[in-house]
Amino acid sequence: MSYSNPASVGIIANPASGRDIRRLTAKATVFPTIEKANMIQRVLGALGAFGVGHVMMMPDMTGIAAAVERAIVAHRAEAHIPWPAVEFLNMDISESVTDTFNAVDLMVARGVAAIVVLGGDGTHRAVAMRCGDVPITTLSTGTNNAFPDLREATTAGFATGLLASGRVSRAEATLANKRIVVEACGRCEVALVDVCVTRHMHIASRAVWQPEALEELFVAFAEPDSVGLSSIAGLLQPVRRDEPHGLRVRFGRAGGSGVRRFVAPIAPGLLERVSVAKHGLMRPGERVRVVSGAGTVAVDGEREIEFGRGDTVEVMLDSNGPRTIDVARTLHIAATRGLLDV
Amino acid sequence: MASELTKDRLLQAYRTMRTIRDFEDRLHADFATGEIPGFVHLYAGEEASATGICMHLGKDDYIASTHRGHGHCIAKGVDVMGMMAEIWGKKTGTCRGKGGSMHIADLSLGMMGANGIVGGGGPLICGAALAMKLRKLDDVAICFFGDGASNQGTIFEALNLATVWNLPAIFVAENNGYAEATSSKYSVACDNIADRASAFGMPGVIVDGFDFFAVHEAAGEAIERARKGGGPTLLEVKLSRYYGHFEGDQQKYRAPNEVAHIKEAKDCLTTFAKRVTGAGQLTQAELSAIDAEVAALIEESVRRAKSDPKPAAADLMTDVYVSY
Incomplete structure (x- = not known):
């Protein structure tokens, strides 16, 4: 040929x-x-x-x-x-x-x-x-x-x-x-899979693998057979790549009222218990403002932005991936x- | 979360990094006068590595250092006054003035010594770690080595032994890019030292050595794993030295402005200060207070080192041999 x-x-x-x-x-x-x-x-x-x-x-x-x-x-x-x-x-x-x-x-x-x-x-x-x-x-x-x-x-x-x-x-x-655009502290980043607001104060080694550090997760798609943070969303409510919406997940404390607890593969071979307070669809074009103390924003699984108390973190899903x-x-x-x- | 960084711990981290920096900067200046005997290899620029790792250690944990060992000594808690006197060859030095820069050791603090033998620390920590394991302690042993030593047989043997015996040993490859004047891009066959870990059956991780928080987090995980019996880890800390291989090295093998660019873009102290003040964890006033205290400490250490006595002829045969 x-x-x-x-x-x-x-x-x-x-x-x-x-x-x-x-x-x-x-x-x-x-x-x-x-x-x-x-x-x-x-x-x-x-x-x-x-x-x-x-x-x-x-x-x-x-x-x-x-x-x-x-x-x-x-x-x-x-x-x-x-x-x-x-x-x-x-x-x-x-x-x-x-x-x-x-x-x-x-x-x-x-x-x-x-x-x-x-x-x-x-x-x-x-x-x-x-x-x-x-x-x-x-x-x-x-x-x-x-x-x-x-x-x-x-x-x-x-x-x-x-x-x-x-x-x-x-x-x-x-x-x-799809993609998720996140804006915080004057920075604008793009995620293809997920944006996670964490309680980690610093970017440090970038990866996110400790469930107790998770605050809120936004995913463009959620596949139950994936590994990583988006697997949490995938095990809650699968979202295909060709569907227009994404998913938003709010983490809670174990034993809290209405908190759902299950096991998710948040890294290869690392199956952790996660506690989810609530979740819902993320509509395209809708700007979501995250209310949180100081922490970091992880983009596609890696901490990228450090933010302080009072800083604003905004995320938005669109189809411009x-x-x-x-x-x-x-x-x-x-x-x-x-x-x-x- | 592993190893929470409280305000006190952050202050301690900054103090240690600042002490190492000022200690080395002062030696750089004083060595040029010709008054200091022997060679010195300065650690300035690499402070986040020693500090981020040694902050997880107690005095019962052991470290083996390199010819570029001042930073490891300070981070492990060796007395700065004694170190300065040692480097000046004075009787009040850590090793009574007989070791100099490349042999500073304090076993009471778990500091097995700086080491003039490139790659010499690997087998030493295997021995220390084996002792810890046999005594059923949860202590760890850490070997610092450079990109040059990463190509030495001693390191390969130690990596192998550490896995075979499942030792609480951490191998920290401080890759500053140059083995003396030879670029690691040329001399390290697989380029990333961490890649070699899988051949020895242990995890290998690359860490940004300019970032205290990255080093501290990765080291915390490796050390916690080792304490629990999880076995050895190879951490490759990518960083840069601000001075030459030794004092007097003209560094013609480095690009023009290479160091200036790194200092401006990545300096570990500047980055640390920016992050902790930006996050509201520490204030600039608190950091400035430490700067002043450390400056006074270094000044005093030099003043004392200059005025302290040298070893006498009668000291020649003392502290040389140990009776078992």
Whole structure:
């Protein structure tokens, strides 16, 4: 199979994902650098099969780009299907989320057809804040991810190639997503899965895994088979990604009047008893003001904003999340239409 | 929640970090005069690591330090007057002036010593942790080491042994980016030291070493786990040193303005002060009072160190051998 087309695809691989404190406080996966590089090679193989000629990739200082560079040299010597030419973006590296922002900005400015993202909920959130209407292919390499797919990179690359080559249209291959906008202390953040107001005073190690610290949770979707804070909502009242509303959960004290208590997987292997005072739908466009003492706001499971007593935290659900490539649907279309025939 | 940070604890954290910073800044200035014997390797910039970790420890917990050990000593409670005198080679020093900067030790406080052997602390804490385990104590032993030591066989052996024996041992890789003049980007094969933990069957976590709260929280979890019999942990604390590998190091291997940028953007003391005052936990006046007290303490430690006597010739053979 060999096609040729001028489309470019971007690749963002977060070198920091999969290494936070949940390796210690839970049984979270370790996602080594070399496996991220391997996944990128599998994506390149799939893109190459559709003749995608050019890939832009975010550089890094931890060895992902270096490993891919070595693999490209080796691949030239042995493979019959060429990989796209890989351009490591010429940009400063700060080893922070700024790198993701800058790389996505460059990719969007140069008109990529799609961006393949390897990371956790946090990485996808960062990409979503900058990618505009460029669709993203999600690949989970983080901890307890609700937003990205945990799937084989080859098929994800395959679906991306079908979209980038124009064989499956954007309307057919992609899905819209909700998001939650949170504003506090002059900052505005976007969550793709959940916003949680916690009693933790400081951002510290970022992750949230202690149920007694939970104050209020807002989710864009709630899947009962997920892991993380959104699983709490999913076990109360499932909300699909394609439903317009989200869910709001108010935590209570164990033994309090009307408090429902149940077990939820708030991190991999970490099943905790949570106490919920009440929950209800979160309507799109409705601004919700949170009343709380001092604490932190966690966005997609990571503490991001510290706020003091008297500060205002406001959240709002809308439908302006990123468009994501539906790998299963795209490949189903390709199969039924014979788009993979050679 | 593990290890609640009360107001007193926050004040203690700031005092410890400020003491380490002022101690090192003063040594930086005084070493240039040529009066201080031997070498010194300064810990300035890395204060959040030693402080965030050692605040969870009592005197029955043990730590093994590195050649860059002043911060670990201060955070573990070693007397600042004695340390300064030790570095000046005076008889009133922690080790009676015979150890100098790289051998400050105080076993009565669980401080097993700074160590001139790169990676030398790993096996030491395995021994200490084994003793704790056999005595059925809930104490822990902690090894601080750098990115250079992370490539040493002693550390690999210690990581292996700690898991095999399920020891209450915490390995703290203080990755400041350089082993002397060699960048860890070049010398550490898998780039993140924490990634190596899984090969030894223990959790490995990366922590922002500029953030006291991040270090304190992660260390609290690791130490609590070890005390309960959960076994060893590898913490990789990513941070930066403000001075050279040793005093006199021209640091031509670092980018122009690298340190200035880090100081401006990430300094642990500045960040700490901003967070605790912003959250209404402490006031600037309280922090300033500590600044003044610490400045006076360091000044006094130098004054005494300069005027204290050196060891006499008759002291040469004392404190050298121990009879068991």
